[in-house]
Amino acid sequence: MSANAIPRQTARRAVWPGWLAGVQRLGESPVGMVGAGLVLFWCLAAIFAPWLAPYDPNANHFDVGPVAPPSAAYWLGTDDQGRDILSRIIFGSRIVLTIAPLATLCAYVVGCVIGLLAGYYRGWVDTVLMQVCNIILSFPVLILYVIIMVKFGPSAINIIAAVTFVASPQVARLVRSQTLELREREYVAAAKMRGESAWYIMLIEILPNARGPLIVDACLRTGYTAITIGTLGFLGVGLRPPDPDWGGMIRDTYGFLLGGDVHMALAPAFALSSLVVGFSLLADGLREVSMRD
Numbered sequence: 686m687s688a689n690a691i692p693r694q695t696a697r698r699a700v701w702p703g704w705l706a707g708v709q710r711l712g713e714s715p716v717g718m719v720g721a722g723l724v725l726f727w728c729l730a731a732i733f734a735p736w737l738a739p740y741d742p743n744a745n746h747f748d749v750g751p752v753a754p755p756s757a758a759y760w761l762g763t764d765d766q767g768r769d770i771l772s773r774i775i776f777g778s779r780i781v782l783t784i785a786p787l788a789t790l791c792a793y794v795v796g797c798v799i800g801l802l803a804g805y806y807r808g809w810v811d812t813v814l815m816q817v818c819n820i821i822l823s824f825p826v827l828i829l830y831v832i833i834m835v836k837f838g839p840s841a842i843n844i845i846a847a848v849t850f851v852a853s854p855q856v857a858r859l860v861r862s863q864t865l866e867l868r869e870r871e872y873v874a875a876a877k878m879r880g881e882s883a884w885y886i887m888l889i890e891i892l893p894n895a896r897g898p899l900i901v902d903a904c905l906r907t908g909y910t911a912i913t914i915g916t917l918g919f920l921g922v923g924l925r926p927p928d929p930d931w932g933g934m935i936r937d938t939y940g941f942l943l944g945g946d947v948h949m950a951l952a953p954a955f956a957l958s959s960l961v962v963g964f965s966l967l968a969d970g971l972r973e974v975s976m977r978d
Contacts, residue, residue, distance in 0.1 A: 717970015723963025727956075731778040738772035742929045754948065761952045764937060770949065773929035774956050780930060781960065784841050785910040788848035789903060795849055796856025797899075801887040803857065804864025815861070818854035826851055830913060834922040841924060844917065848910055859902055863895035870894075897975045901968045908964030915957045931957045 730737060739760075740746070745767040746759070753763040761770040799818065803811040821829075833847040867873065868891060876886045917923035918932025926933065931953040938949035 714970035714973045716966050717973065720963045720966025720968070720970055723959055724967055727778045727960050727963070728782060730775050731782045734775045734779055738769075738775045740769040740772045742773040742776040743768060743927045744772075752949065762948045764934070764949055770934070770952050773934060774931070774953055777929040777931045777934065777953065778956070778960075780841075780924065780928060781911050781914055781957075784844055784914055785907050788845040788910050789852070789907045791845055791849040792852035792906070793856050793899070793903060795853035797860050797892060799853065799857035800860025801864055801892065804861040805868055805883065805887050805891070807865075811861070814857070818857050821851065821854045827916065830917060831920065831922055834917060839917075839922055839925050844914060844923065848913060852906060852910070856902070856906075859898060860892075860895065863898060864891055867891045867894055901972045901975070904964050904968035904971065908961040908968075911957065911961055911964070 746753075746763055746769060752765050753759055753767075755762045759769050759771070761774070763769055764773070799814050803814040829851055830847050833850065834843060837843045837846070864887070872894075873886055873890050876890050881890075914923060914930070915932030915935070918930040918934075919936045921933075921936060923932055924930045934953040935950050
């Protein structure tokens with residue numbers, strides 16, 4: 686058989702059934718199922734927020750007074766502006782589960798391109814790209830986030846841009862290490878013999894076969910991004926009020942904690958931690974399943 690006769694679909698047929706098998710085998714990991722359940726719970730809360738939230742998240746209920754404790758009417762109480770905390774937490778899940786996956790996706794698009802180019806071409810391309818990544822990684826992450834947000838202002842777009850700028854070098858290093866290993870495989874050599882372009886080889890032959898570590902890292906990184914959103918909100922450089930940002934909700938309770946109104950901080954803190962734990966457990970489950978192969 687000639688080199689040009691080598692079928693182009695071989696690698697893809699081996700990849701896509703692997704995705705489906707990986708999803709099915711996640712059920713074999715109790716840890717992964719717990720994580721998937723937590724993430725699914727918050728996803729459903731975000732999707733059905735208008736029907737699940739008992740009140741408008743920005744409506745003031747001064748009939749019960751500010752900082753009302755939990756009651757039958759307000760299950761988690763109200764904040765200092767008389768807003769229902771439960772409603773704000775439910776609607777806040779929409780913000781986190783929109784910004785965090787989008788920011789992670791953008792970081793992966795940029796990081797995968799950089800990592801593929803560096804690992805596939807090596808040489809001076811690898812040196813230049815990795816040195817740029819190392820320079821970005823040398824800055825303290827939190828300080829870099831704060832500088833970007835203070836410079837460009839608090840908004841969802843700027844949070845996504847900041848996460849992309851900070852996280853893409855980390856993704857690039859992971860993709861580069863996988864590319865350096867996979868570029869020597871037989872199916873890559875076969876693609877070169879067929880005369881495939883470099884981009885075809887990188888995107889179709891190499892990247893899908895590096896999916897295992899990348900999927901696990903993406904789950905962890907989405908959780909880290911959720912923490913970042915909460916941290917920026919707590920520092921006052923996240924989303925603009927009155928958006929029900931979990932981190933901003935915790936910040937607004939700071940002056941009331943000494944008075945014993947801990948419910949205002951505990952509810953959004955628990956929501957954020959449960960979502961992050963869900964992504965972490967899901968990543969552990971995926972890693973556990975992949976190690977059985």
